Amino acid sequence: MMKSIKAASYPVHFQEKGYQEISSLISKNNYSTIFIMVDENTFELCYPKFIQNLETDKRIEVIEIESGEIHKNIETCIGVWNAITELGGDRKSVLITLGGGVITDLGGFVASCFKRGIDFINIPTTLLSMVDASVGGKTGVDLGVLKNQIGLFANPEMVLVDTDYLTTVSEREIKSGTAEIIKYGITYDRKLFNEIKNNKGLNINDLIFRSIEIKNEVVLQDPKEQNLRKILNFGHTLGHAIESFYLKSKDKENLTHGEAIAIGMVCESYMSEKLLGFPANKVSEIKEVILAIYKKTALLKKDFSAIMDLLKHDKKNVNGQVNFVLLKDFEDCQLDCKVPEELIIESMEFYNS
């Protein structure tokens, strides 16, 4: 039995206990209508279990959006806002997000802006959204290919993590979430990284619990990402640019978020070696662990300049200067590092090598 985690202003409940808690929260807050946001996959695979375990006599309305990062945009938000409006949503409505990171990120944003804010509850159904998106108060959508360009800091009333939902997602999606667990290991908990490296008797529930615990510890200390929280961006600066590049390249298959971040972590480890003296053997260790999980994506030389252009729109940039989080060591990050353009390109060549 996993105990609950107390986040900023809301609890994270696990497994069966979560359903009791969600039912009593709904009853206590006396919501007028319960909107449940799903995509076609979670409606088919997760909604039946959820609705069977929810005890309420309130009106329930399901809002379905199309799955995929490509739909994580303002146009989808407008569709959801119109749907909630037509279904008579009011200020006492609650929005429950049931899905992966697209659903929880977009749903939290939609709820926070509807009539200047209604309550929302996150129920992540993918590993990525369990260990990352659903906790920490970031909501948002993409603007064109720029990830999470539009969004807010806004906390849910509750998060329910039921790892049973992981049986509904593909191996590739599980790996996508694993990249964030590796990140927590590298930046915050060497022991966690070693567990993944040794890959013996791993208990996914324990990994999830520990990841949420870490994210929560970091976010509580720095909710608005002024300093400490930036460590969670390790691998994400270059990773996001690579993810965006594949998203907008019509002739290339998209990378999952985790696949892109995994590449980003290898490259940024290499930058760390060159700029901060992060030991070369640890760079190799990280690269090996990652390449044992993710098949190598060939980064083409001719694509480097397009990736560099996308880097220039990273949310962490100030005055046109790209900011990286680099490693002095495991569990020891240096924030706001400037990296020469040549070294960024060199790091992608290192990944390829």
Add this chain to the structure above:
Amino acid sequence: MMKSIKAASYPVHFQEKGYQEISSLISKNNYSTIFIMVDENTFELCYPKFIQNLETDKRIEVIEIESGEIHKNIETCIGVWNAITELGGDRKSVLITLGGGVITDLGGFVASCFKRGIDFINIPTTLLSMVDASVGGKTGVDLGVLKNQIGLFANPEMVLVDTDYLTTVSEREIKSGTAEIIKYGITYDRKLFNEIKNNKGLNINDLIFRSIEIKNEVVLQDPKEQNLRKILNFGHTLGHAIESFYLKSKDKENLTHGEAIAIGMVCESYMSEKLLGFPANKVSEIKEVILAIYKKTALLKKDFSAIMDLLKHDKKNVNGQVNFVLLKDFEDCQLDCKVPEELIIESMEFYNS
């Protein structure tokens, strides 16, 4: 010389002093870029004075949107977000809104959602935005014909009120703002109402200062509109529905916000008489003051049902029930009043009579 008003987390500065304050705020916060949002009118008529009085060596970029309530929507926001992105906006950018309520409401929302929030500064240039929109932390845009359906509570870093800008707006726009001053008088300060009624030696600067003072007092006590702040919705429940109806009726000329609210105040005073015993002579007094300022708009019987439909989408509704703020007396409101549909219709007939 008008003194400054201390609002929730930000100051409201008046006249020439405001320009010094804004210049030193920009310098203190070391913004990377200053975005100034205008429409074609304020760019021509207000921007020259503003830019002449702004002392800064930071990069300045002007973003122009089309004037008019019809453009206060998410599509315009997307255009502004794209413009800020293309102009290299980052988290240390600041957005200065220079215009009426459309600019300040939309601009505050755009800033609050860009990269999860950048600073903004409001410079209202119409009477309505000076006495209402620019203070109090409400931002938002319309969804279709539904006013402010999408938005946030978010505070600017500063508000600068320079009444010199009122020379740039039409008599009709001045009257639009006057409706909110009348509302403050009715719901909070009988003396202020009497001044407008007697209409002798009115000093617009004093009226503006007193209005902001009242709004600020109310908002400080109840920023999220849980109770007291609802008094500021007097006249707005039916008024918004009427405003929306004229906005979406292609064959009718739009009403200004103030013209619609003025009608709403007459009707809701009448409802107050019938439901709460608000004295009939005071209803007449309100109607007379309003009809002395605003020419009567004929509300057609055949339009009543469309107006009633729009009422059902009012943001204050819960469980499909329309909530009115009504008067027991001047300066004495009753919140969350349910009004029978027949009485709402009767009140519009009373306005017509």
